[in-house]
Amino acid sequence: MPDGVRRRPWAVARIGAGIALLTIALLFALAWHRSLPPIDPPPRAAFDPARVRAGAQLASIGNCAGCHSVAGGASFGGGVPLATPFGTIYSSNITPDAEAGIGGWSEAAFARALRQGVSRDGHLLYPAFPYDHFTHLSDADIGALYAFFMTRDPADAVPPPNHLVFPLQFRPLLAGWNLLFLDTGPRPAQAAQTAEWNRGAYLADALAHCTACHSPRNPLGAERRGMAFAGGVAEGWQAPALNADSPSPVAWTTDALASYLASGLAADHAIAAGPMQDVAHSLSHASEADVRAMAVYMASVMGPATPERQAREAAARDKAAQPSLAASTPTAASSAPAAQLTLGAQVYQDSCARCHDLGRQPSSSGALRLPLAVALRLPEPDNLLLIVREGVHPPVGQSGRWMPAFDGVLSDAQIEALALWLRRQATDQPPWPALAQAVQKTRSPAP
Numbered sequence: 001m002p003d004g005v006r007r008r009p010w011a012v013a014r015i016g017a018g019i020a021l022l023t024i025a026l027l028f029a030l031a032w033h034r035s036l037p038p039i040d041p042p043p044r045a046a047f048d049p050a051r052v053r054a055g056a057q058l059a060s061i062g063n064c065a066g067c068h069s070v071a072g073g074a075s076f077g078g079g080v081p082l083a084t085p086f087g088t089i090y091s092s093n094i095t096p097d098a099e100a101g102i103g104g105w106s107e108a109a110f111a112r113a114l115r116q117g118v119s120r121d122g123h124l125l126y127p128a129f130p131y132d133h134f135t136h137l138s139d140a141d142i143g144a145l146y147a148f149f150m151t152r153d154p155a156d157a158v159p160p161p162n163h164l165v166f167p168l169q170f171r172p173l174l175a176g177w178n179l180l181f182l183d184t185g186p187r188p189a190q191a192a193q194t195a196e197w198n199r200g201a202y203l204a205d206a207l208a209h210c211t212a213c214h215s216p217r218n219p220l221g222a223e224r225r226g227m228a229f230a231g232g233v234a235e236g237w238q239a240p241a242l243n244a245d246s247p248s249p250v251a252w253t254t255d256a257l258a259s260y261l262a263s264g265l266a267a268d269h270a271i272a273a274g275p276m277q278d279v280a281h282s283l284s285h286a287s288e289a290d291v292r293a294m295a296v297y298m299a300s301v302m303g304p305a306t307p308e309r310q311a312r313e314a315a316a317r318d319k320a321a322q323p324s325l326a327a328s329t330p331t332a333a334s335s336a337p338a339a340q341l342t343l344g345a346q347v348y349q350d351s352c353a354r355c356h357d358l359g360r361q362p363s364s365s366g367a368l369r370l371p372l373a374v375a376l377r378l379p380e381p382d383n384l385l386l387i388v389r390e391g392v393h394p395p396v397g398q399s400g401r402w403m404p405a406f407d408g409v410l411s412d413a414q415i416e417a418l419a420l421w422l423r424r425q426a427t428d429q430p431p432w433p434a435l436a437q438a439v440q441k442t443r444s445p446a447p
């Protein structure tokens, strides 16, 4: 064998090692951000009250409290556990406490965190903090948010350490994520659209980060490009598609969307019961005009009611008009054992019919007829199972619509039969695959 050929594997190895070293060096270069000098926390009077008020509205739309305030703890004191496929990340204290919070942060440091995901001392932040959305905020809005947070009550709470899979504790790796997925800075308005549409698109994307839950993510946890609003997962719940593939039995209108976003409830639509409840509760503090603008934008993302959607709605309304769901003719074929279907019908009749055959009433004694509930039409059964197990509870401190939890009241076999029967009885969709596994997965851990 000639000399050159024999040496080639070494040459390849050397080139490979060279490339690996260069990549590591590049990552370190990208990961390195200077520490911005701490400032003395500015007095409240340093901030214009009008800017503080504007910042409060923006913080509601961004749901900063949802991730930064522990129920019963200090407002914005951090420590909220966020479960990700890579482990648990705890949110930071963003009160103006000089030690534990962001009291020592200049507006430039705050803007850098929101735009680039870099903390004041220069370390990279995990994208569980949706800076990939906040990066699109305008300078004026970042300034207003800064004024709002610097005028809150300081809290000295320190969040617990994160529990992440190896090697993700090593934050410089995030430079690679940012290189691949972070598209920084404000986005231009779309000239062909109205000012209201553009306002809605801006708020929904840059601040409310709706696609963070309503879009599928890739294996590195970034939203898949080109699949915005195609449906995603949040805290074990399915966040339905909000584009032309919306599975809603009743087609969404701008009015219904505005009502749902501001209150979690719209006529003839299911209530916000899972993670969306917190989003709607937070949006209830936003201005009517801003919520309306987001509704206008979302209605355009969903597109006009196609003949297919109109037919689906007519069928769902027809079915919902029947006085008794159990006595109505099933809409889909099923190869499930007859005994299981009989059990499902019986569970519905015994545990659900007294409220859900009545239709929605001013009190919780009457609730939406289930052929109108989106949970029955989703590609996965999880939302239905979670609602049955956990019930529906109004947000803390609010009165509202309430459904009892059936976890421990109904057995797994009863819940499975119920879900199987409801899907067949009330929709034209195929049976859920892997229903039994989903029933197990949604069971709350033994105390």
Ligand code: HEC
Residues within 6 Å of the ligand: 058, 059, 062, 063, 064, 065, 066, 067, 068, 082, 089, 090, 091, 092, 093, 094, 101, 102, 110, 113, 114, 118, 119, 120, 124, 125, 126, 127, 128, 129, 130, 134, 145
């Ligand atoms: C989906 C959850 C979520 C939302 C919504 C959210 N944050 Fe956070 N935020 C986090 C997490 C988690 C961290 C910690 C990230 C880390 O440790 O790498 C964080 C960190 C931060 C930091 C960096 C703090 C530091 O000490 O480095 C700032 C500033 C911040 N958030 C501001 C905000 C503001 C302002 C809003 C609302 C406009 C907001 N966050 C909304 C989850 C969230």
Ligand code: HEC
Residues within 6 Å of the ligand: 269, 270, 271, 273, 348, 351, 352, 353, 354, 355, 356, 360, 361, 363, 364, 365, 366, 367, 368, 369, 370, 373, 374, 375, 384, 387, 388, 392, 401, 402, 403, 404, 406, 418
């Ligand atoms: C005490 C009355 C009551 C009973 C019993 C009850 N629910 Fe509900 N359910 C409600 C209320 C109230 C809501 C909240 C929204 C509404 O008014 O429709 C709700 C919401 C739901 C939703 C979300 C869609 C919606 O209506 O907003 C589903 C799905 C659901 N229930 C399924 C069931 C199933 C399945 C059973 C039987 C295991 C059941 N419920 C038993 C009162 C009840």
Ligand code: HEC
Residues within 6 Å of the ligand: 204, 208, 209, 210, 211, 212, 213, 214, 234, 237, 238, 239, 240, 242, 246, 247, 248, 257, 260, 261, 269, 270, 271, 272, 273, 274, 275, 276, 277, 279, 294, 298, 374, 383
């Ligand atoms: C934290 C995750 C999360 C965020 C952020 C979020 N959603 Fe949701 N959304 C959900 C989930 C989960 C559901 C399913 C119902 C539930 O939670 O009760 C849902 C339900 C909905 C529905 C009802 C769909 C249907 O067909 O019945 C609409 C409309 C909606 N969201 C719009 C929005 C908009 C607009 C935003 C941004 C302002 C947003 N969501 C932000 C998780 C989220």
